[in-house]
Amino acid sequence: MIKIIDTLELTPDGARLGGTSKVHLRQGELDGACAVYSLMMYLIILRIFTYKQVTEGNNIKRSTSKGRIIRNFLERQDGLIRKGLGFADDIKDGLQFAAKSIVDCNYIASRQETIETLKRCIDDNKPLMIGVDYNKVDGHALLAIGYETRNDKIKKIFCLDPGSDITPVSYWNAVISIDEHSNTKYRDSYFTANGNVNKVTLADAIKIEKKK
Template sequence: MTTIQIIDSIRLNRTGLQTKDANGRWVNVHKQQGDLDGACSIYSLVMAMLCQGMIEEQDIKLYNFPDRRTPKGKFLYHFFYEQGFIQNGYNYTALAREINEQPFEIRAIHKRPRTNDDRIELIGQFVSQNTPVVISTEFNDGAHALLAIGIESDENDVITKIFCLDPGAPSPKVSPWNCFIDVSKEGKSQYPFYYVTEVNTYKVTLDDMFIVEHKNFE
């Protein structure tokens, strides 16, 4: 029997897909490019931090100037004001390093599995631990960052789909995801998997990924 597993920090209701922010308030998780100014990886990072109660909705309001006297304020200022718009995307090695250099009490762990099977397995492990994963996909014209928040597995516990929040697509209204990557069959091309949204379907491959966690995480 097919099973679906979604991280337990999000819920879908009539107002949309929500999570509890650092202030304990239920807020909308999905951030579409245009809501903030920045690269897709920054949007995915913001969604991951909201899902884990690291920041408040108020922290990411446009024109809300962060208090740079605090570690969180310094973190937000760096990524929203100094590094907010990165035309060619954000290298995950650089992004993880910059997160870890900030005084804010979170850390980034960058992963670079060698094979697609290893990448799929690692995403499944993080989702099973209720940890959202910022993943990178590559396609014929470039690359794109997504936030993986769930998986589908078949009757043999083999992962067949990765459910994601895509900052480039409209917010989900009837499911906890607004796109998925079909990994049930690996084609022989350079881009072996299908990426699917309501409006687009094209072939991709999986690449680097990273997670963020509280520094006092045990």
């Protein structure tokens, strides 16, 4: 069974929030800010920002919670973020500092809890920001927007990947295939839009909820 969050709709122009607004953000070739791009896509789907607000940043007072998010994650870096941001410290702590009045943010540190949280989020039609590790040093952040199950177990995670372009005929542009390899820590496969396949491990996640 395949489940995709129902807030996304496939249109002739590609996957759109509510059928109208763009969501996918593409990071630069030299930019290590995959976590920031994934975070902003997350906040667009939660309707905290519009796509235009994220890409232009106009007409948002920097003294507000939304303005502090823009300032802290998009402006304070002074150009390229060459080293990726950590989930637990940079993203979670930075978001709580900037916008605790409008969002709740939780860091999920274990693989198993990430998988369990992912299913609950997608079933509730909410995305989840996930991290995969290539090795002890390098990792990548993606926004999970769906899954596929077999025998009631999640086997595929469908993601919006800031590291690749997305075609107008698909909801996702990357797939994490769970438990494809044995006798290794890096037992998952990461399928990219350009046809590359990398061994990774699903490592952790950030769950964000919009306060009512």
